[in-house]
Amino acid sequence: VDTYGTQQPIALLLFLISRNFMYDYKKDLDVRTYRDMNYIGAMGPPGGGRNPVDPRLVQKFSVFNMTPPTEMVLGNIFEAILKAYLEPFGSGVKDEAKKLTKMTLDLYTTLMEKLPATPSKFHYIFNLRDLGRVYQGICQTTEDKCVDRKSLVRLWKHEIDRVFGDRLISDEDLKLLDGLVAKLVKNAYGQFADSVLQQPCLFGDFELAAQRLVEDAEDPRLYGDMGTFVNVRGIFDEILELYNAEKKPMTLVLFEMALTHLTRIHRLIRMPGGHAMLVGVGGSGKQSLSKLATFSCGYSFFEVSLTRGYGETEFREDLKELFKMLATGPTSFLFTDAHVAEESFLENVNNILSTGMVPALFASDEKDALCSLIREEASKKGIIETPDNLWKYFLGVAKNNLHVILAMSPSGETLRVRCRNFPGLVSSTTIDWFFKWPDEALKKVSEFFLQDESSIPNQFRDPISSHMVLAHTSVMEKAEKYKEELRRYYYVTPKNYLDFIANYRQLLRSNFKKSDLSIRRLGGGLAKLEDAATAVDKMSAELAAAKKIVDAKTVDVKALILNIEESTKVANENQIIADAKSKDLAAQAIVIAVEKEKAEEALGEALPALEAAAEALRNINKDDINELKSFANPPKAVNAVTMCVQYLKPTGKENPSAGWAGAKVMMGQGNFLHCLMTNQL
Numbered sequence: 001v002d003t004y005g006t007q008q009p010i011a012l013l014l015f016l017i018s019r020n021f022m023y024d025y026k027k028d029l030d031v032r033t034y035r036d037m038n039y040i041g042a043m044g045p046p047g048g049g050r051n052p053v054d055p056r057l058v059q060k061f062s063v064f065n066m067t068p069p070t071e072m073v074l075g076n077i078f079e080a081i082l083k084a085y086l087e088p089f090g091s092g093v094k095d096e097a098k099k100l101t102k103m104t105l106d107l108y109t110t111l112m113e114k115l116p117a118t119p120s121k122f123h124y125i126f127n128l129r130d131l132g133r134v135y136q137g138i139c140q141t142t143e144d145k146c147v148d149r150k151s152l153v154r155l156w157k158h159e160i161d162r163v164f165g166d167r168l169i170s171d172e173d174l175k176l177l178d179g180l181v182a183k184l185v186k187n188a189y190g191q192f193a194d195s196v197l198q199q200p201c202l203f204g205d206f207e208l209a210a211q212r213l214v215e216d217a218e219d220p221r222l223y224g225d226m227g228t229f230v231n232v233r234g235i236f237d238e239i240l241e242l243y244n245a246e247k248k249p250m251t252l253v254l255f256e257m258a259l260t261h262l263t264r265i266h267r268l269i270r271m272p273g274g275h276a277m278l279v280g281v282g283g284s285g286k287q288s289l290s291k292l293a294t295f296s297c298g299y300s301f302f303e304v305s306l307t308r309g310y311g312e313t314e315f316r317e318d319l320k321e322l323f324k325m326l327a328t329g330p331t332s333f334l335f336t337d338a339h340v341a342e343e344s345f346l347e348n349v350n351n352i353l354s355t356g357m358v359p360a361l362f363a364s365d366e367k368d369a370l371c372s373l374i375r376e377e378a379s380k381k382g383i384i385e386t387p388d389n390l391w392k393y394f395l396g397v398a399k400n401n402l403h404v405i406l407a408m409s410p411s412g413e414t415l416r417v418r419c420r421n422f423p424g425l426v427s428s429t430t431i432d433w434f435f436k437w438p439d440e441a442l443k444k445v446s447e448f449f450l451q452d453e454s455s456i457p458n459q460f461r462d463p464i465s466s467h468m469v470l471a472h473t474s475v476m477e478k479a480e481k482y483k484e485e486l487r488r489y490y491y492v493t494p495k496n497y498l499d500f501i502a503n504y505r506q507l508l509r510s511n512f513k514k515s516d517l518s519i520r521r522l523g524g525g526l527a528k529l530e531d532a533a534t535a536v537d538k539m540s541a542e543l544a545a546a547k548k549i550v551d552a553k554t555v556d557v558k559a560l561i562l563n564i565e566e567s568t569k570v571a572n573e574n575q576i577i578a579d580a581k582s583k584d585l586a587a588q589a590i591v592i593a594v595e596k597e598k599a600e601e602a603l604g605e606a607l608p609a610l611e612a613a614a615e616a617l618r619n620i621n622k623d624d625i626n627e628l629k630s631f632a633n634p635p636k637a638v639n640a641v642t643m644c645v646q647y648l649k650p651t652g653k654e655n656p657s658a659g660w661a662g663a664k665v666m667m668g669q670g671n672f673l674h675c676l677m678t679n680q681l
Helices: 008-019 071-085 097-114 128-138 149-165 171-188 190-197 209-215 229-246 256-270 286-297 312-326 344-355 364-380 387-401 414-421 439-450 458-486 494-619 622-629 636-648 656-667 672-678
Strands: 021-024 030-033 276-279 300-303 331-336 402-408 430-433
Touching: 008 021, 071 097, 071 128, 097 128, 097 149, 097 171, 128 149, 149 171, 149 190, 171 190, 209 229, 209 286, 229 256, 229 286, 256 276, 256 286, 256 402, 256 430, 256 439, 276 286, 286 300, 286 331, 286 402, 300 312, 312 331, 312 344, 312 364, 312 387, 344 402, 364 387, 387 402, 439 458, 439 494, 458 494, 494 672, 622 656, 622 672, 636 656
Parallel strands: 276 402, 276 430, 300 331, 331 402
Antiparallel strands: 021 030
16 A cells, blocks of 8 residues: 555556556557456455455456355365265274364364454464365374374364464464363363373374485385374484485484474475475574475475576576476475565465466476476376376476475564565465474573583583573563563574574684693693703702812812912012012113123223234144243243133143142143133133
8 A cells, every 4th residue: 555545556457447458658658458358356355464445446346245154064064075084994083073173163263263363463364275274184194093083183183283373473372272272172072182182292204204215115104193202303313314414414403392393394395285484583493494304205405596696587497497396206495585585586486386386487398398207197197198288287296296385584574564465475385483492492402512512521511501591591581671661673593592602612612722722831831840840950969069079179279279378478579579689680780781881891902802812822832832831930920821721621620729730730731732722711
């Protein structure tokens, strides 16, 4: 509805019906006339997101109000369906068709009254499709699994929970549904009401799924009660292990709520043409559980991959690939709100959910290629091989094999607007609303991710997990209070919790790495200190030994110092004496220098005489010597000369004390004259 209360599409349609022409806005507003056309319209009553239609348009039509069938009519229809299906069962089972139908219609009528659609509960739209889904689920059972009335009533209770309960978004609404179901069961089957109402109520046909996937064993896929969470967890843990071995591994914690949603998704995609809309905030596990459920069914999995510039053309090409896969076998098509690059994508998805095909998706040659894929199968079923028949058969096969899984977030107004614009998103799917994770689930998730952290002591694991749960739930409580007080939203999702755990693990490893580094550094330092202490001890011992030697040397040095001091004292005294003698010697040196000068003068005067003497000595001969020896009493001058010669000792045997006698002996030597001439004076 526009600002002024008009509706542009309705106004355009009214113009066409009233005037039978429109203007072509692409070619200069040329008039296009429409003739021989009839118009048929269909709409629901206003309310629940539907707006009143312009009465000027309504007056152009002949209006037929199709009132809903009465309870009696509905009872006859669904009772006949159930009675026909249960005919082969035992008498205790097939006779319950009428009673179960009465209970179903009573519950349906009450829910229509108690749970009307509102802006916040826009998907609370209950119609005959929901009743059909309940009976479709009941009709999946077999005689082997449904052996008595109790098992049939418990199956009925399960299907009621899946069709009506899974879409409820508040605890109050769930309690209302549980109370109504419990009241109906106790009134009609009071004798085994406790067994019927026992929780958990989990039905499926995956009991032998692991063996089928591992060993390709035969799996009859009988739809029945799967028992407790322990049984279901054992089966899906094995399937998850197989999935991680064959495909990209998923880190998935299968706590009780996750198992509940997993069995719901598995149930929906196992139904022919079954579609699901999973509604939950980011990180709830919608995509992971969808992949695991698809793998456990043995189906193919398909989802679009967004790239830069991805638009309507690329999306339609991906849908063509999807329909090629449908020709070969069942396929799950996961479509999330992140894949809605353009709102027109939802128009195509809405068409797939409503009719099973996107209009004008395939050209004629592409249709022929698809028909060739199922030609042999159609021939075996006796279908005449004409293009129209083969295409019709392909559409039927594709519709049965396709299982659309919508994964949407309830945050904001986006989902409500989309469901209002594309009603097939709600009417053609079974809704599974993901609530916030309970404390038990949060703790199991934290324990799962912390089990690989070997650095955490065992006594601290449980307190740490409990604190993580407390931190997350306290933030959720504050966010709820924030919304109530300020009317503003702060979304706390399981993805935040997983990021919280991942950040804790990263910080834990980082800090432990730092601690290990510090420990290694400290250990290295302590080792160095120990080595130093050992070295110090060794050096102390060496020092003690050396000290003894030093002490002994010290004594010697002290004695030496005393000796040196004494010697120094003596040397000082001698130095004083030497200094004094130096002074005397200096004075004597002066005197000597003077005397030397005088001696040199005298020598200068004596040298001529010496030379004359030497000349005279050379003139002396042996006769002269004999003449001297002949003197008995020589003259004084001769005696003085001979005495001087004796003192010179030319022969080395002279005795000056002998006087003239000694002189005569000296001169009597045969070599006297020679010695006298060669004597160095």
